[in-house]
Amino acid sequence: MSKNIRALAAKCCYSVIDQGRSLSDELPKQQDKLEGKDKGLLQEICYGVLRYLPELEHDVRQLMEKPLTGKQRVFHFLLIVGVYQIKYMRIPDHAAVSETVAATSVLKNRHMKALVNGVLRNFVRQQSAEKPDNSALADAVNFNHPGWFIKKLKLGYPKQWQSILSANQVKPPMWLRVNQQVKTPENYLSLLADSDIAVKTIDPLSHAIELARPIDVLKLPGFNEGWVSVQDAAAQQAARLLDCKTDDVVLDCCAAPGGKTCHVLETTPNIASMTAIDIEEARLERVKENLTRLKLNANVITADAANPNAWWDGQLYDRILLDAPCSGTGVIRRHPDIKWLRKSSDIDALVVLQQQILKSIWSLLKPGGTLLYATCSILPEENSQQIAKFIQDNTDAQLIAITDEEDDIGWQLLPDDKNMDGFYYAKLIKKQ
Structure with missing residues (x-):
């Protein structure tokens, strides 16, 4: 296959948006066909398209009589790839147009050549004209996020929702x-x-x-x-807050890819034992790779945190880190495909799963032990509301303050706080 980067970008975006595949799975497959700087250019285009998708789709719609459907859908994404380059990249317009048009041959449909060429040239001409006032466009297009998510943010963060959406559009720090x-x-x-x-x-x-x-x-x-x-600074707060002591028996639930597991072992090398579990065996390979590179030891088990009877050996834990399965809405700047892979109904299902895991894992904690609940979400129903309900249902659970704010249930980091990812922590102690 020819190494046309725009063709690969269109295929990658089609896989994510129309077929619901993860960008972190799809992008490396296409990058393997490239070398050197071309890998970076492909990544830049794919991430950019997913960041600005509603706006780009709106631009393309304005230039087409009818949308591309069925087998032509990959060319819809090719047009979006072209528009993204013209709007947001420093590639000269003529080069962006000609390379994107050339991709029609690679995608085995030369009949689309005239259409792609015409639409992109029209778009270039429009760019040099006076810019229209977009203030009346729907929030989804103006803010480049799905409507359901914007609605949830407006509810949860009436004063900060716009700054959160802006922060999600920025390239993440290292x-x-x-x-x-x-x-x-x-x-x-x-x-x-x-x-x-x-x-x-x-x-x-x-x-x-x-x-x-x-x-x-x-x-x-x-x-x-x-x-x-x-590792993002927000994720690096976990080891500090878990605050392991010498000879602690520690459990890390939903541990993959293992950054927090390793950090705990780096900061407290003399704990009695560290058990790291995750339900996905394939993801635990990353945990093992990280432990090996860092020369650390942990007991790594493929296990379902919601069903301890299948794997637990009966020894109670002094400290448990529960990095709960969540919507990932705090790390959208790192994973822009989250915006298009998540649906509103997913949140309700995740809240139920989090409740199940919390209830199951709490029973494995020693009296006097500490459980640190963590998510990379910014949605209150997964975070402060989840923990408030847990404390109400479990009289032996005591919330330990993390911030100075009296009313805070846990610590909610937003994606524009000190340039960290959006993250949530709640620290619970089991009463003696």
Whole structure:
């Protein structure tokens, strides 16, 4: 197959939007057909299309008499790929048009050539004309998010919903976690300086390091040797809040890909044991890879957290980290396909699943033990409302304050807080 990047981008976006596949599964398949900088260009186009999809679809609709359907759907995405480049990339218009038109041959339909050429040339002409006032367009097009999600944000965050949507559209930062078994954060900062890698900020709570710009992990000093990992600062709060002590027996539920498991072991190497479970065996391979690279040990089990009878050995845990299955609505800037893969009905199902897991796992915690509930969601029904209900239903559950705000149930980070991902934590102690 010819290496036309626009053809690969159209196929990738078609797989995600029309076939409901994950971008993190589909993009590498198409990138494998490319080399060097072309991989990065393909990623930039796919991520961009998924960030601005409603707006791009609106632009294409204005230029077409009737939408492309059936076998022609991949060409609908090819047009969107073309419009995205013209609108948002520094590729010259003529190059964007000619490369996108050339993709029609690669996608084995030369009959579409005239249509793609005509639509994109019209769009270029429109771009140089006076810009129309889009204020009356629906929220979904103006804010490039699905309507159901915007509605939930307006309910949950009446004053902040617009800033959350804006933050979701920004390219994410790259945060590092230093393996404190090997280097201190101060040591590692000097190594970064020696390598001319610029640092933007350091989170005072977790010592996470934010780079001035993302780089290839293999350029990080000592990455292969396990000196450092890539992990958002919001996710790095988990080990600090779990606050493991010497000789603790620890359980990490829904552990894949293992960043938090490894962080706990890095910060408290002398715990009695760490058990990391996840329901998906394939995802646990990533946990094992991370443990191996960082030279850490954990008992890794494929297991369903909602059904402990199938795997639990009867030993109660001192600390449990429950990184619950969630909507992922706090990490949309990293995974823009979440906007189009999630549906409103998914949230109700996730809330029920979270309740089941919380109830099951609570029974495995020692009296006096700590459970840290975490999600990468910003929806109150998965977070503060979930925990409020749990405390109401379980008289032996005591909420420990994380923030200074008296009324807070847990700690909700939004995706524009200190440039961290959207995340939620609630710390519960089982009364003696």
